[in-house]
Structure formats: C-alpha cells, structure tokens
Amino acid sequence: MNKVKVGIINVTGYAGVELARLLSQHPAVELASVTGRSLAGQLLGEAFPQLSGINLTIEAKLGQVELAFSAMPHQESAKEVITLLDRGVRVIDISADFRLKDASAYLSWYGVSHPRPELLSHAVYGLPELHRTDIGSATLVANPGCYPTGAILALAPAVKSGIIAPEVIIDSKSGVSGAGRSLSLKTHFPEANENVTAYALDGHRHLPEIVQELSQLAPGSPPQVSFVPHLIPMTRGILTTAYAPLAPGKISVDREGQQALLKLYRDFYRDEPFVRVIEEPPHTKHAWGSNYCFICPTIDIRTGRLITVSAIDNLVKGAAGQAIQNMNLMLGIEETSGLGAPAVYP
Amino acid sequence: MNKVKVGIINVTGYAGVELARLLSQHPAVELASVTGRSLAGQLLGEAFPQLSGINLTIEAKLGQVELAFSAMPHQESAKEVITLLDRGVRVIDISADFRLKDASAYLSWYGVSHPRPELLSHAVYGLPELHRTDIGSATLVANPGCYPTGAILALAPAVKSGIIAPEVIIDSKSGVSGAGRSLSLKTHFPEANENVTAYALDGHRHLPEIVQELSQLAPGSPPQVSFVPHLIPMTRGILTTAYAPLAPGKISVDREGQQALLKLYRDFYRDEPFVRVIEEPPHTKHAWGSNYCFICPTIDIRTGRLITVSAIDNLVKGAAGQAIQNMNLMLGIEETSGLGAPAVYP
C-alpha cells in the first residue's frame, strides 16, 4: 500500500508537534516533511526527544507532499496556505484564517484585511459532525478553533431542534496549552499554577466562529451568545458549560424532558465516531490525549434552562486530532484511522 | 489587655485548621481550646507540624471559652451549637445548619428535619457586607458557604440596584480544598489533577443560600438562579462568573454604561475593608491565603448582559477568615483585626 505523503508547516508549536505525534502512528499516511523557522536544520528528535522515532529534519521550506497542515499563527498561515493551494496541494489550516465566511468579520476581529477573501467561500469549516460531506471534497479545510469545537458540539442538537431560546451563555475552562508554546507572563508556571482567571471579557476571537456555525443551524433564530473563556491550571482539556432558556412548549421541564433531551442528543450524534453523549458530567480527563468529545445535556428543572457540558482535549479534537479526522475524510480513508486511541488515564 | 478566649470545635478539618492558623496571629483573642474526635489527645503541632508554635492539645470536649467556632459537618454541627448556646457561649457556625431561614428548605436540601427550627430566625447570616449590624449583636452567626460568598458579593450591587433581570446564571470554579479533608475518589490526586469537571447539575446545596440572600436584596423580583459548581485542579480559590440580562432602560449598553456599572459597584463597596472592585478580571491568586474578595463587573455590549467575576480564597473569605471577621464584629473590635495579610504570591 502506498502511503500518502503529508507535511506540517510549523511543527514546533503545540498543534504541530501533536500532529507529528499522531501522524507518526497513522497507518495510511507518511509524514514526509516538516518545517519550523527557528529550529530548521535540527532533527525532529533533537528538538523533541519523545519524537526521536521519527527520522525527519526540520526544514525551512516544505518538501513534496499531497496534503499539508498549516500550524502557523493566523495571518502568517494565510500566506502559506495560498502558496500551497497554488502549488496544487490540499491544505488543512489549523489557524483561524479561513474559518470566518465574512471578510469584514475577519477584519474586525483580527485587525487586518483578509489577503484572499474570495477563498473564504471555498474553504470548508472542518467540523465533521456538521460538514462531513463538504470536507470530503474540499481543497481547503479551515480547522475549527478549540473553544468552538467544544461549544458547538455541546449546543448543536439543541440549536438545530429549536428547543432553546437564543439567549445562550457559554462558559469555557481551558488548559494552558491552549495559549500555545509562546512565552507570556500569564502562562509562566508560578503565575498559572494555583490560579484561575477569566479573560477576554470584551470578546474572544472564537466568538464569531461559534456564532457563525450555530446561526447556520438556526437561521431564523440566531443565538445571542455571551462567551467567557477561563484559564485553568492544567495542561490539556477544555470543559464547556453552556446555558440557554428552553423555548416554551418544545420540551417538558421535568425528568421526562431530561430523557427526551438525552435521546435528542443521542439521535443527533448516533453515527458520530468521536462524540459520546453521557448521563454524568464529563471530565476533561476522559478525553485526555484522545479525539473524543463527551457531552452531558441536562435540564435545570428549577429554572427551565438547558445546561449542557462538553469535554474535549484542546490539542486533539480541538486541533490536531480533528485536523487528521478531516484529512481522513479528504483522502477517502476510514474516518477514525490513526485516531482510535482512548484517553490516557489517569 | 485581656485577650478574649475562643475555641474551635473540630479543628482537624480544613476550615478548623485555617481558623487555628489565623487565630494564632490575632492580636486580641486567645485560642484557648480546640477539639477533634479522631486526634484527641495529640498536640496540635504533632497533627499539623506547621502549627507547632501553638501549644494546645486537641481535646475531646471544648474547654471554657467566650466564643466558639463550630467547624463540624452539618447536622453534627447543629448539636454542638445548641449545646454551646445553652451554655451561654456565642457561636459562629461554619456549617450550613443555620444559614437557611426556612426550615422546610433545610429539610428538602439536607434530607433531615432541623433540630431547632426556632433558632433559624435568631441566627444571623454572617456576610458582613450585607448584615454587619445584626452580626455585631448576634449570639449565633451562620457563616456563609464558600460559593455563596463569592456569588452574592459578585451580584449584590447589581441585584439591589435593579439593573438586571432575574435570569441569573452563576458558574463557579473551586479549588479542591472546598471538598474538605475527607477522602473521596474525586479528590484523589491522580483523578483531580489535570482534570476539570462540573458537578451537582441537579442542584447544589449552596443554591438556596444564594437565592435567599439575593432575594432579600430584590424582594419584588427574586432572581431565578442556575448555579453550576466546577472542580479545578488547584488547592485554594473560587472564581465565580455570573451572567444576567440587563434590565431594560436602567443602564446604557455601551462603554459609558460600563463606567456607570463600575461606579455602582465601587459605591456599594466603598467602605468595605475586604472587597476590591477592579477593572481587570481577577485571579484567584490575588486572594490566595487572604480575606480579600476581588470583583470585576462588566457589560457584554454585544448582548446587553452583565458579566461579573469574583475571586476569593474559599478557606479564608469563604470560611475561616470570614468567620473571624464576624467574630471581630461580635466582639466589637476592629473588623480587620488579624485579617490584614495580603495574598501569598506567587
């Protein structure tokens, strides 16, 4: 069997190195080339001793591949993506550059004009649970943000079925790896350890992504979302707790309604290989190192609200794992290929 | 100066040992007696080496004191409190036994009938920011729960001023010491570390406390509260993020409204020695080991909602420190006495 050659642009960030880890175990593709500016010339296993089984040198420019992952920061990623597409390479972009359909939203949230707005409509938002078919035939997949992945999956069945009113509150708790490998005071160990804080109270860049996707599910009644992310003293994981009033008359506010809600979610995700709807509140630990998303939907009977909680690993389902899931769909191979490993526990 | 003799019932839990730490530094009282069932007969400094400067033996029964703290679990605490009151000792009860004014609520949330319901109206809810005067003359103070302290302080100015509608969401993140010193799988290090989870989705016992106190502030429009607590991999601290729609026409939904909101909070807490209203989201680390509560109120301009975030140390302002603040008020000494130490950072 001929393996498909794939490459990673910017292997040295956390999403890049996680891609390398997962791809090195993938049965149907060959990690053929990796780039990284500051470490170009080093063996991958020198920079990251745990990857010394992968015999690759970090390059300045990507070698010949059929499909590439770009794990560059936004803005810089767009440039790489455009070059790759022009070379005929299919691309999965881990950055935010092609997630928003609306170029003016990109300008307003990222502070720069989009370099190729006409590509935005071609790019497919890479959440397989919502866009599986389009992903399969895409040349450019915009891999979702980590927060949007957890938030959209937690809410999609409720939004699509119309059982909730638009007043949606999303409160997310993320491990520190979500802030990346670049140094900052807030991710300095003595500052982040034994500490929790909310941030981006005036608007996080993942908000428009969440709103875009949820609005597509309920075009007539787009959700009005407040989203507050929190930094938690752990390395990996995002727990999202979402709240919304139940729409009147759609579902009963009692234990029977809770069972109906559970069924609604289970039906929605029935054929999804990586979503597990459960009856107890999930632990981010259930997903640690794996591509699974655990969701517990429930009704707050006292107030008639939906409360739904999801747990993912921000670097797997929230980044590298989902990118590989998208790659599998694009290559027409088994969707779960290379992604079956359960969470590492404890 | 004659120091007032005080005692601690059940010094061996986290609230008890924190009381001992703080009282050992207090200039106006003498920690004269401490009890603890399983460790009775041991020196306090044997059981807790960091307290070997306190020369006290853990006793089975409390010695002669003027004022006592009960740090027993609920139900058991009520018995101790009743005995102490009958002996003429003023009491600050750290447990939940005298917090709810409504005996039927106690029955419904704690599963047992209250042993002395007639005391419930005599007990004062020990949140000095709301009940300072009553605390001063009380014989029995019910020290607030850790979650309610953070939640009520985060919301009180908004509720009292009527600027928010009743649809209140409270999402709290607590360090593991909040679960106490008793062993359980969820507080076993390998399970709690690198993990976040929501719990008590069907109703936490601190909810009725929160509702009781907020409702007193807005009798005509009692808040409809959803409250979800989360367990965070750190030892101390509670961060509470609270959300509510702004009531129409009360405050402008723009930057000016944000300044007005800040002023509203600063005016409300102007004379409070332990509440600090700040413009940046607080870190639980700002409060670590101290009796301070940091609050950041803001308006989500996109949605017209109040988002307010508070940070406390669950064992200090959320338990032992607040109990000492109450003691100071009861004894007519300086309210900040023994409580001035800033947070230990980092």
Next chain:
Amino acid sequence: MNKVKVGIINVTGYAGVELARLLSQHPAVELASVTGRSLAGQLLGEAFPQLSGINLTIEAKLGQVELAFSAMPHQESAKEVITLLDRGVRVIDISADFRLKDASAYLSWYGVSHPRPELLSHAVYGLPELHRTDIGSATLVANPGCYPTGAILALAPAVKSGIIAPEVIIDSKSGVSGAGRSLSLKTHFPEANENVTAYALDGHRHLPEIVQELSQLAPGSPPQVSFVPHLIPMTRGILTTAYAPLAPGKISVDREGQQALLKLYRDFYRDEPFVRVIEEPPHTKHAWGSNYCFICPTIDIRTGRLITVSAIDNLVKGAAGQAIQNMNLMLGIEETSGLGAPAVYP
C-alpha cells in the same frame, strides 16, 4: 490472523486500566476477559468512560484466556497466580509476589511467608533489557516494580562494566499514580498538590529488588544501596537520580571520560527498542504515556562520581507497558508490538 486471548485480573486499579488501554490498541492480542471485585457486573466503559470503546463486562472470575496479567495487590496476587498456573495459563504478575528470589527476603520485607517459595526460582524477573531470553520461555514473569525499572536501567551499564564502586545512592521522584488508586491522606489532592516529601526513609520494599538485580550484574562487588523515594505533585512519571563513586582507574575523570561513559551506555543499550541514551538531562514528560526510558549518564568531574538520571512513565515502562513488552516476548511476536506510541506532549 487469530488473535491471542488475554485477560486482566483486577482491571480497576491504575495498572489494570492502563493494561486495558494499551491492549485495546494491540494488533496481535484480544483482551477477552477482565475482572474486578467491587465493580463486577459493570461495563468497563461505565466504570471508565474513556474505555467505552472496549465492549467488555467486568467479571468476578477470569474467563478463558491463554495469558493473564495479575494486577492484584501483593499477597492476593500470589493466590491468583498459583491458580492460573495450575490451569495452564501463562502469567505476568504486576505485583511484587514473585520478584525476589529469596523467600526469606520476601518474609522480611512483606511480613508474610511466601505461599509457594518453590515457584520463585521458576519466575523470571521481567526486565527485558536484562532477561530477554528467559522471559521468552517463561510461564511466570514477575513484572518489575516502577522504581526498580528506572533505577536498574540507570545503573546497569555502570555496574556491569565495573566502573563504579559499590557506594550507590538512588534518589527517586515519583508521580502520585505510583501510590495507586486506593485513597489515602497523602494522595488527597490538597495534601499532595504544592508539596514534595521523602518517604520510607527506613527502607522501601523496592530496595531488595534493586539490590538483587544489580548484584547479579556485579556478583563480586554487590552495590551497597541507599534508596529514597519522593512523592511529587504530578500524576505520572519517575525521575531517578543515581550517584556512585567511580572505581579508581576504570574511566578518566574528565570530558573524555564523559564521552567514554556515554559510549559505554550506548553500547549497552544499542539494540534496545525502548531505551534512549541522551546527552541532556531527561524530562519525565519525554516518557509520558509511553514505554520509553530516557537515560543521561554523566561524570561529576569535581568529585569523580557517576551521576546518572533516568526518566520513565511509572504506569507504562514501570508497569503495564513493560508487562506487554514481556507478553510480546512470551508470545514470540514483535517486542514493540502495541507499544510504539511516543509520549503525549505537552
């Protein structure tokens, strides 16, 4: 290809559940039966949501298998092992019951007489780097302790080559999962977090194992070992720092000697698939979730001492992974089968 049926006795501890995780991904064996006293009757995926992809019910008695892992505590494990051997099942015992060759040492360290001392000479100490051939043909393999694995691998080349004197100091730092899933105050999150402590200063049960194996490598000059384990606030990983005086005249005490030492270690482990000799001090994170052992040997030129540092994951190379490596050898399949995954980083 017919998969070999294997089973796990006591799947509910950390070694057991880690075996299940790894075996569920193994290409050549089928996890056919798992037992666990307290949880018998539950689906494995109910007890451990991350394992819901494994369709097995936890049983009270082990079903039909060709090879079994016993992850019972010592003493209880011996009984299970004896029963299994009598049934003709090959066994890998994760407990300490068959590690010591000397029944009187077992009595003195474990406080009970060994139930079948005649089996001790049949059992093979399952460290493939020292006993690969014997493991292949064994019916009973005694899987090494977590500390001995890291300590023996750190020292074996030096001891065998005779370059060090017998005065060996081993200082090990272990994550809390090494203490197991049973609850205790020292593993209660608020006690273990932000804390380091030494323990077992008067002798840890892993000491005789270390001495036994190192002595076999240097029969004429058995090492005199001091071993102090430490509990570290992390879930997984053991870092071992070992110290010994260099024997006079065997290796030069300078940079050339350091290169010779490195070569000695690299030659010793040349064909080992899971040992990596490196020039920088290893991080336990390099091994996290993987079966690899990283070793950095060096000479303290000022004092003429060997200092060698090893890093493993205590639950993989220190328990379940090494057990599967042994299984692979016993079954005559590729030694690395099912164990190739690199560490999960960060």
Next chain:
Amino acid sequence: MNKVKVGIINVTGYAGVELARLLSQHPAVELASVTGRSLAGQLLGEAFPQLSGINLTIEAKLGQVELAFSAMPHQESAKEVITLLDRGVRVIDISADFRLKDASAYLSWYGVSHPRPELLSHAVYGLPELHRTDIGSATLVANPGCYPTGAILALAPAVKSGIIAPEVIIDSKSGVSGAGRSLSLKTHFPEANENVTAYALDGHRHLPEIVQELSQLAPGSPPQVSFVPHLIPMTRGILTTAYAPLAPGKISVDREGQQALLKLYRDFYRDEPFVRVIEEPPHTKHAWGSNYCFICPTIDIRTGRLITVSAIDNLVKGAAGQAIQNMNLMLGIEETSGLGAPAVYP
C-alpha cells in the same frame, strides 16, 4: 515608636514582591520606597493587585531609607549595593554577588570579575544559624541562596560534629518560583507541569556557596559535594535530601545512633526560632509561605549512611524571609519580628 524606613530595589521579581508582602506586615519598619525598572511610575497595587493595601509608587530610583534590600540579578546588584554603601545605607543583598569570599571563585562561577573584591571580606553571609553575631553588626549582608539555605541547615550539625565522612551528595527539589519571574521555556506552564527534570549536572552556581559554608564548619575535612537540583511542578518549596557516609566510630549505626543523631541536631538548633527538627520526613507544605525550616535527620542502618531531609519555602527562608530575619538582627529588634506566621495549609 518611630519605624525604621527601608526600601526594596527591584520589587517586581518574586523575591522583591515577597519582601513587600512581609514588610507590609512588619511592626517595626516602614516600607518607604520600592524601585522597578520596567514598571516605574505604576502604583504597587496596580502591578500586583494583592498589594493594593500598600500605598507606594514604583520608582526608578530608591528614596531615602536607612536599610535597603537589593533584589536585582547578580552583577547588576553589585552596582546598586556599592552605590548604597557609599551613601551610608546598610544593605541586604538577595543576589549572589557578595556570597563567595573568594573573588576567583566568583570569576569562575559567574564569568565576570568582581567589581569590588575588597568588599567580599566585609560582607557577612546571612545565615543567622551560623553567623548571627556578625550579621548584627554588618553593613552588608549577603543573603544566602535558596538551595544553600536548605542544604547547609540540613548538614551543618553533622559536618560540625564530625560524624560524617566528606563524601556528601545533595539532591534538591525546587518549586518553579525559584527560577524567578523571567520567562523561559522550562518555566512555561505546559512544559513544567506534569514534569520533573534534573538540571545543571555540570555544576550549579549554588555549589561553591554550599562548599564554602560547610568547609568553614569542618576546616580539616572539607566535604566533597555533588549537588543536583531538580525542577518540580509546584510554585514554592525546596526539599533537600542529603547523603553522607557516617565517619567510623563516631555514632552507632543502629536505632540508638538514630536517637543520638536526633539529639545532636536538636542541641545544635536548640535556640533557633525558625528551625524545627522532627522525626518524620518533612513536607515542603509545612513551610509554605513561612520562614520555618523543618529537618529530619536519620541513619540508613543498612549502609551506615546519614540521610537528612530539609524543607523550606524558597521565597521565604530561602530569600525574602531570611533577609528580614537578617534585617531584624541588624536593627537589633526581635529576630522573629514580622516572621511568626505559620505556613498556609493546605
């Protein structure tokens, strides 16, 4: 009572901010001026919200004070110290610039010539347990390093009494705050969390300090020290485990010897307010946030070695607290003044 005015140079590092915390609670001195380059002009409470009770602006140059603490990095600190001494201000230098008596050792370990070698003999090494009298009359005190504090206190009684041979191994485990507030990859949360590593295997700068002080205690038989520091995933605390062969015939290698050893240590530290000799291995948590040092000396009866373990808070007894202890001695006030608070637990 007139309070003595004191100042802090470079308040913005961890040692500086810890000095501010402790001095703000000190009954006999007034924190009158603080400097910090990057944050000059800000209120201390803006930069560090937990210190908003201290009404001071961070300055570019130190104001008028009687005594100053320099918390600058080495080399830069020397310049500040020299200027202050020339102005007649007594100085406690937290940096390493005046700790080594030997200017050539300074050159060899720090890579630069000492700017005022003649001051080295005037400076007093500020470990009160060894140099109390000299500290009292000093104009310049060199505050010990964090590792040396724990290591010297753990070994001093044994070295001075001659009960051990010179072959000393010191294995230290430090929390990440010991690496300071400057950013680096090794202190980035996702790298430091769930990780342990040894570092500086070829020699840490604290080694010559340890050797200098221990050698003064045993001039005829200076110890030959190997010292390996380790980075531990916690914020504060250093645990030091030290090993040395017992000198023949000085102390019996049995339980009686253990009691004699305990008595030797207790006698040595009998009048020390901040050293506690205990019989169980100490936890760094016992010292968390406090100026106490806990020491457990024991004999490894199997091998005839001393094993002694000490625990301190690296930022208190290992830096700011010890500096204040030195200040108290220099000012002739109660040595424990402002330092009596026990550890914050848990």
